[in-house]
Amino acid sequence: MNRIVSGISVMVMVWSANLLVPASAAAVDVMLTDYLAYLEVVHEGKPVRVERIQDQDNLLHGGLAKTSRKCPPFCIQPMNAAPGVTTVGETEIFRFMDRQLKTGAGMLIDARTPSWYEKGTIPGSVNIPFTTFSGDASEPETIAALEQVGGVQRGEVNWLTRRFEQAMAPLGWFGADRKTASWDFTNAKQLVLWCNGPWCGQSPRAIEGLLAHGFPAENIAYYRGGMQLWKILGLTTVVPDSGKAVAPQ
Numbered sequence: 001m002n003r004i005v006s007g008i009s010v011m012v013m014v015w016s017a018n019l020l021v022p023a024s025a026a027a028v029d030v031m032l033t034d035y036l037a038y039l040e041v042v043h044e045g046k047p048v049r050v051e052r053i054q055d056q057d058n059l060l061h062g063g064l065a066k067t068s069r070k071c072p073p074f075c076i077q078p079m080n081a082a083p084g085v086t087t088v089g090e091t092e093i094f095r096f097m098d099r100q101l102k103t104g105a106g107m108l109i110d111a112r113t114p115s116w117y118e119k120g121t122i123p124g125s126v127n128i129p130f131t132t133f134s135g136d137a138s139e140p141e142t143i144a145a146l147e148q149v150g151g152v153q154r155g156e157v158n159w160l161t162r163r164f165e166q167a168m169a170p171l172g173w174f175g176a177d178r179k180t181a182s183w184d185f186t187n188a189k190q191l192v193l194w195c196n197g198p199w200c201g202q203s204p205r206a207i208e209g210l211l212a213h214g215f216p217a218e219n220i221a222y223y224r225g226g227m228q229l230w231k232i233l234g235l236t237t238v239v240p241d242s243g244k245a246v247a248p249q
Contacts, residue, residue, distance in 0.1 A: 041102070101124050109206070122238075134209035149189050185219075
């Protein structure tokens with residue numbers, strides 16, 4: 001009897017699990033990876049499915065289909081944005097979306113200017129233009145941005161405390177390597193910054209700005225492929241404020 005009950009329980013579990021699988025999943029020919037058909041993120045409070053366009057004859061059109069731009073300023077960027085900063089690709093972003101972004105431990109940052117952001121962005125991204133992170137630490141917009149990524153402004157720090165922190169920082173003790181005279185980045189979020197592609201210097205400049213303010217390099221990842229590679233791979237973008245998911249064109 002116990003074996004029969006166990007068998008029925010297993011059948012019910014399998015049947016229930018099958019009900020949770022969207023019918024459309026079986027029809028996906030172009031998956032994100034060999035094990036992942038799609039994933040969902042929240043963008044401006046609304047769920048958005050991140051997937052690849054299924055039309056295998058689709059071609060990219062518009063400005064991001066261009067292969068050449070005047071250099072400078074649109075020069076090919078190094079693979080590594082800065083020492084200690086990790087360069088990532090799309091599969092790492094999928095994992096980031098499903099883990100750090102979902103839990104609130106991480107932020108996906110579109111470092112482009114607002115005019116670019118308004119044309120469409122990667123789902124789940126927050127627009128913080130590179131000029132904001134490059135701003136002076138006394139500027140309200142820069143202060144707000146650093147707080148948004150987990151920084152905490154410090155009050156007056158006496159010289160003895162600061163000397164102790166400077167001595168401990170190279171050793172990584174007492175969290176001293178995450179503190180400056182003005183900011184405490186002990187609870188800094190994990191960040192992925194991106195812009196328009198390998199020829200775009202906006203996210204590298206944003207990363208330089210973050211590092212200059214003392215943000216820990218190990219908490220920063222650089223998506224060098226940016227919007228151009230995202231669209232070339234047929235991945236979903238979203239138009240801000242409208243919540244409308246857009247298949248790459």
